[in-house]
Amino acid sequence: MPLNEPLAVLNPGGRDPMIDYAPGPGMPGPGVHPPVNFHAYAAATQGAFCDAVEQVLAGRRFGHCLVLLRRRLQPCREAVRRLRAAGITVWVAWKECSSFQIAEQLEDPKLWEIYADILAMSQGIVTPTMAPPPLPVTSVELRILDIPTPYPVDLAAWDFSSHLAERRGIFLGTRELFTASRNHLAALTMALRVARRTGTHVTVINSEKGRGRRMLEVLGLGTESGQLRIIECRLPYHEYLRQISWHRVVFQLDRSGVPGQVAGDALLCRTVCLGGNSAVERIAFPNESYPALAEGDAEIHLEALLTDDAVYRAAIEASQQRALRLLSFAVVGQQIREAMAKRAAGTPE
Structure with missing residues (x-):
C-alpha cells in the first residue's frame, strides 16, 4: 500500500x-x-x-x-x-x-x-x-x-472552542440510564453533588424519552431547581458540539471500554473529559481517566476543574498537545x- x-x-x-x-x-x-x-x-x-x-x-x-x-x-x-x-x-x-x-x-x-x-x-x-x-x-x-x-484537532474548521468566560457547568457524557457499564446514574448524582457545592448546573441528554424523563423526575435529581438541564431532542452534531463547548467539563463514569467519541468531542471543543475509561480518554486525558484517576478521586478532581482556572487551563493544554501528537x-x-x-x-x- x-x-x-x-x-x-x-x-x-x-x-x-x-x-x-x-x-x-x-x-x-x-x-x-x-x-x-x-x-x-x-x-x-x-x-x-x-x-x-x-x-x-x-x-x-x-x-x-x-x-x-x-x-x-x-x-x-x-x-x-x-x-x-x-x-x-x-x-x-x-x-x-x-x-x-x-x-x-x-x-x-x-x-x-x-x-x-x-x-x-x-x-x-x-x-x-x-x-x-x-x-x-x-x-x-x-x-x-x-x-x-x-479526531480533526489539527483542522481549524473543526475547532469548536468557546471563550473560557462563556463556559459554565458540567455536561454529562453518557446518556443511557439503563446500560450498566455506562454508570450513568452514578455519574449524574455525583455531578449534581458537585454542582450544588459550586453553584453551577448539569446538562444531560435524555435518550430514553418518556421512560428516562420519568426516571429523572421520580429520583428528584434537580429538575425543579434548574440545576439539572435536560436536552430532550436529538441534535445535529455541530449543534451538539456547541452545547459541549458552553460547558466547563464533560464528565462520565463510563466503564464500557469504548473507542471514545465523547472524549473526542471534548477535544474538538478544547475542553476536558473526566472520569471514563475509553481509549481516547486514556490517550488524551491520562490523568483524568480511569484507572489512573481512582473513582474516589473523581469528585474532588471535578470540583477542582470547575473552580480552579489554573488547573483547568493546564488540563486543556496538556490534552490538546497529546491529541495533536497521537490522535x-x-x-x-x-x-x-x-x-x-x-x-x-x-x-x-
Whole structure:
C-alpha cells in the first residue's frame, strides 16, 4: 500500500450513505456526517465510507478496505469474499467494538463459525479500543492493529472552542440510564453533588424519552431547581458540539471500554473529559481517566476543574498537545497507511 493510498471503510448494507473524503473531511454543518468513529479512518486517509461493495470497487481507486462487522455477519462474510475476489486487501473491525458489545454479538455459536471464516479471509483485524478482540483458536496468528480513532484537532474548521468566560457547568457524557457499564446514574448524582457545592448546573441528554424523563423526575435529581438541564431532542452534531463547548467539563463514569467519541468531542471543543475509561480518554486525558484517576478521586478532581482556572487551563493544554501528537488526522492517517503498507509487504510491525 503506497503511503498516500486512501482507505475504503465498508459497512455492508449500512444506513449511512457513501461519503467520499478525497477532498478532505469537509466543513461542519447540517447534513454533513461528522468524520468521527470509523468514518474518521476514511477521512484521515482521504478515502471513502461506503455501504456497498460496488462503491469500493468503482474506479479501482482502493487497494485496501476495512470491513465493519456487525451481529448480522452473513452480509459481512459475503462482502469480504467479493472484495478478496476482486483483489482487494481486506481488514476487518467490529463496528460496536467494546468487549461487552462484541461478546453480545457473538452469543450464537453459529456466528463464531462465520466470524472464523471472515478472519481466515482477512489480512488482519483493527481495534480502536485498548482491549484485543476475541479470536477463535484457529486465528491465533491473525494480525491485530491497535489504531485509535482520530479526531480533526489539527483542522481549524473543526475547532469548536468557546471563550473560557462563556463556559459554565458540567455536561454529562453518557446518556443511557439503563446500560450498566455506562454508570450513568452514578455519574449524574455525583455531578449534581458537585454542582450544588459550586453553584453551577448539569446538562444531560435524555435518550430514553418518556421512560428516562420519568426516571429523572421520580429520583428528584434537580429538575425543579434548574440545576439539572435536560436536552430532550436529538441534535445535529455541530449543534451538539456547541452545547459541549458552553460547558466547563464533560464528565462520565463510563466503564464500557469504548473507542471514545465523547472524549473526542471534548477535544474538538478544547475542553476536558473526566472520569471514563475509553481509549481516547486514556490517550488524551491520562490523568483524568480511569484507572489512573481512582473513582474516589473523581469528585474532588471535578470540583477542582470547575473552580480552579489554573488547573483547568493546564488540563486543556496538556490534552490538546497529546491529541495533536497521537490522535490528529495527520498522525493517525499516516499510522494507518504505514501499518497497512507493512502488512501488505509482509514486513513485521
